[in-house]
Amino acid sequence: MKISYYPGCTLKSHAKNFEDSAIASMAELGIELEELPRWNCCGTVFSLASDDLMRHLAPIRILLRTREQGSDSLVTLCAMCYHTLKLSNLRVKENPDELEKLNNMMYKEEITYDGKASVYHLLTLLKEEVGFQTVRERITVDLGDLKVAPYYGCLLLRPQEVSIDPNMESPTIMSEFIEALGAVPVEFPHQTECCGAYLTVCERDLVAERSHEILESARRAGADIILTSCPLCQFNLDDRQKEIKKKYPEFEEIPVLYFTQLLALAMGLDEAALRFDLNWVDPLTILENKHVSAAKEAGSK
């Protein structure tokens, strides 16, 4: 099965470990993520202004590209891209006059956007198209009693229209995924709390405090590692541990992986797919302590 894939800017740079692990593990599951041949930045945040149509041009152009590729489904990995594309799509579907204006702005395009693309997040695709049972059958590495905290953040769940789980206040989709991989999910009170988002640029202290609270909450729940699906959450929870350590010297580092990295690990894929080199906190030590056998092999390659 092939599906149109929109990477977005960060998957090609900072979060290459997210993309590489996703493409490799989806290929193992028989799904080809077919990157749009041409794409632009989605704008990263969905404009909440009623009068600012221009802000929706970028995401709608990406949906036009999806149709141009002959597809009616688009999958994304980045939670910010997912949120922006999904909400802009809903907005123009509900407002045909706005869609017409946007199409008029894109008059140099060969086709117009007909509003007929659907936006999916990879976790939804894994659950609904592949099925967690199928994922379970493909697991070759015993993750033993590795305790994994699912961290959703904001943009996969809120508002309700974008939620990848029917229960946005108490979601379980990531726990089901972790269970399918053979690890132990540990839910924790801060799993849907904001990490501080873009204020990481101008209010670093605020983000260090937010991340510290979230990481300690996961640790108190017994987590060995944390799973995320957003490159901004990953940066704030992982790289910002440097700031946390400066502020709280007794703080102990905790690895933060993309959910696709754990999937690749559980399916026995090599370092080219795992890309742990791009995670600031190295997960290999904890994986070795937990006797996750493939970790050693992959790490030594």
Added chain:
Amino acid sequence: MEVSVKTVRSPFVKKVAEISGQNLGACYQCGKCSAGCPSADRMDNVPSQFIKLIQLGMEDEVRKSNTPWVCLTCFVCTVRCPKGIDIASIMEAARLVQSRDRDNVDHFEVRSLGATLDEKLPPIAVVSCFRKHTAG
């Protein structure tokens, strides 16, 4: 600041309502937004107080408040409001009425990034911060 029919019906209040697309009068101050807000401890006015300031047309106080600038647009307030008010959109409108001003000074000075950029921030962090905190 004096509160009067004039301030309550001021162009400022109308503009915030127009940009956000929200019925500001629907808020009855239950405080659920403030209770769930992860940034509330850093705000000089928690979200429900901030909405009250707008309802009353207290423009100077709204402009001075750091509330919309430490808002993370995490949508917790929006999904929990029992009156169905999209509070995240009100915060957006409060930022925009200021950044669209003729004599606007961006809340975030892009030039100040300098050294921070060296640490290779993810592109989504930089773009989203600019989108929320500058007129660009």
